[in-house]
Amino acid sequence: MKRVAAVDLGASSGRVMAGTVGSSALEVSEVRRFANGGIQAGPVLYWDVLGLYRETVTGIHEAGHLDGVGIDSWAVDYGLLDERGALLGNPVHYRDPRTDGITVPVPDRELYDVTGLQQLPFNTLYQLLAEGDRLAAARTVLLIPDLLNYWLTGEIGAERTNASTTQLYDVRARTWATSLAARVGIPPRLLPPLRDPGTVVGTARALSGLPVIAVGSHDTASAVVAVPASPGTNFAYISSGTWSLAGLELPAPELSDAALAANFTNEGGVDGTIRFLRNVMGLWVLSETLRTWSTSDLPGLLAAAAAAPALAAVVDIDAPEFLPPGDMPARLAAACEATGQQPPAERAAVVRCILDSLALAYRRTLRAAASITGRTIDVVHIVGGGARNELLCRLTADACGVPVLAGPVEAAALGNVLVQARALGEDLPDLASMRALVRETQEVRRYEPSGVGDWDAAEARLTRNA
Numbered sequence: 410m411k412r413v414a415a416v417d418l419g420a421s422s423g424r425v426m427a428g429t430v431g432s433s434a435l436e437v438s439e440v441r442r443f444a445n446g447g448i449q450a451g452p453v454l455y456w457d458v459l460g461l462y463r464e465t466v467t468g469i470h471e472a473g474h475l476d477g478v479g480i481d482s483w484a485v486d487y488g489l490l491d492e493r494g495a496l497l498g499n500p501v502h503y504r505d506p507r508t509d510g511i512t513v514p515v516p517d518r519e520l521y522d523v524t525g526l527q528q529l530p531f532n533t534l535y536q537l538l539a540e541g542d543r544l545a546a547a548r549t550v551l552l553i554p555d556l557l558n559y560w561l562t563g564e565i566g567a568e569r570t571n572a573s574t575t576q577l578y579d580v581r582a583r584t585w586a587t588s589l590a591a592r593v594g595i596p597p598r599l600l601p602p603l604r605d606p607g608t609v610v611g612t613a614r615a616l617s618g619l620p621v622i623a624v625g626s627h628d629t630a631s632a633v634v635a636v637p638a639s640p641g642t643n644f645a646y647i648s649s650g651t652w653s654l655a656g657l658e659l660p661a662p663e664l665s666d667a668a669l670a671a672n673f674t675n676e677g678g679v680d681g682t683i684r685f686l687r688n689v690m691g692l693w694v695l696s697e698t699l700r701t702w703s704t705s706d707l708p709g710l711l712a713a714a715a716a717a718p719a720l721a722a723v724v725d726i727d728a729p730e731f732l733p734p735g736d737m738p739a740r741l742a743a744a745c746e747a748t749g750q751q752p753p754a755e756r757a758a759v760v761r762c763i764l765d766s767l768a769l770a771y772r773r774t775l776r777a778a779a780s781i782t783g784r785t786i787d788v789v790h791i792v793g794g795g796a797r798n799e800l801l802c803r804l805t806a807d808a809c810g811v812p813v814l815a816g817p818v819e820a821a822a823l824g825n826v827l828v829q830a831r832a833l834g835e836d837l838p839d840l841a842s843m844r845a846l847v848r849e850t851q852e853v854r855r856y857e858p859s860g861v862g863d864w865d866a867a868e869a870r871l872t873r874n875a
């Protein structure tokens with residue numbers, strides 16, 4: 410048996426989970442949870458990275474005896490270090506508009522050939538270009554988990570799954586795309602040596618020499634490890650939290666014109682897999698809506714939304730206006746008006762509009778993934794906080810027309826724990842064995858499609874008026 414701590418930093422909350430793993434045992438329990446989110450300070454939206462580090466260290470202390478610790482977090486964001494290893498400025502939130510208008514002089518087709526990444530305005534590539542003069546003073550760029558690992562151990566490196574989200578990583582060669590970096594004006598010296606998930610980063614001096622282990626440090630990579638897919642099934646997954654990452658696991662990147670046109674990403678997974686997926690705007694729109702209304706009664710609103718009329722109004726939830734923080738109900742109303750639909754009036758109808766629109770986006774995305782890769786999808790796994798949203802799971806089954814298997818909620822922490830346990834010697838030779846353990850030990854709920862709802866007609870309503 411191994412006992413490890415998974416530090417899982419999501420965009421809305423961070424948690425330190427204690428996990429035990431044995432030949433037929435897998436259990437995680439929450440040690441510490443803390444709020445996370447953007448902090449608007451003057452003109453910039455920041456992360457509180459020092460607060461996250463303090464909470465991480467406190468949580469690890471509170472976890473008691475451990476054999477190891479691993480950190481995963483949201484992707485793309487980073488800290489810049491100078492020659493001495495000091496932080497050059499506070500890390501900026503990917504929802505900050507500093508990358509607006511930043512472009513690179515490389516054709517999309519070429520950029521995609523090298524990196525396989527979907528175009529998102531906040532990819533690390535664009536954020537680094539927005540740094541301006543600060544890049545000249547920088548010696549190293551460290552993504553958030555690598556930064557915390559550095560503070561814990563003094564070791565500098567870049568874990569591969571998260572590196573793959575930067576748009577500066579060569580998805581086929583599995584190296585940094587140094588020529589591309591140099592060509593766009595990002596000094597290749599900034600890019601630290603790559604490390605694989607499952608390797609030991611170092612030992613944490615302030616934590617009695619506790620081994621720090623590289624996991625799938627991109628939270629979505631860790632979450633996909635813990636998707637409880639049965640062997641031989643044609644499964645899709647939706648890692649549903651602040652974002653919804655919807656797609657397929659592939660053995661190799663899919664870089665076709667169709668994949669590029671549909672803006673699918675090829676992010677690196679644990680054990681050399683590819684996460685072929687698209688970012689769907691996710692439960693962020695719902696949490697911002699609750700913030701706008703100054704309420705935290707999510708259960709009450711979800712119950713009311715379940716009773717509201719189905720597909721009364723739908724929006725393209727991936728439209729860029731839903732990315733920045735702000736008044737989501739007003740933006741939803743404007744999107745409905747722009748497509749000739751009556752905006753939702755009651756709160757229940759607004760929440761229903763968000764969830765119907767999310768399910769519609771899941772359907773669109775998974776259909777595109779299947780058609781681009783020539784695969785079929787027989788079951789959709791929903792993991793992450795969204796697996797607790799029964800209405801969303803039900804709507805997803807209806808929209809996609811296949812069963813939904815919901816859970817585990819803490820998939821990222823479980824994937825983190827499993828990769829650490831293997832690194833420490835547990836017999837988990839491959840993803841299939843890890844997933845078998847998740848299936849045997851974690852709660853999963855099944856939702857059958859009900860046949861309710863004309864989803865094709867709903868999709869057609871998204872076309873905007875000229």
Ligand code: ADP
Nearest residue numbers: 419420421422650651692696793794795797798
């Ligand atoms: P992240 O890792 O991005 O911070 P999570 O995976 O923790 O996100 O998911 C957070 C989301 O899960 C919340 O925004 C909320 O919509 C949903 N959620 C959490 N608890 C519940 C619940 N009890 N019922 C329904 N949805 C929930």
Ligand code: LRH
Nearest residue numbers: 482483484628629652654
């Ligand atoms: C989800 C996530 C996602 C990224 C986004 C920035 O937490 O890591 O995979 O695209 O955050």
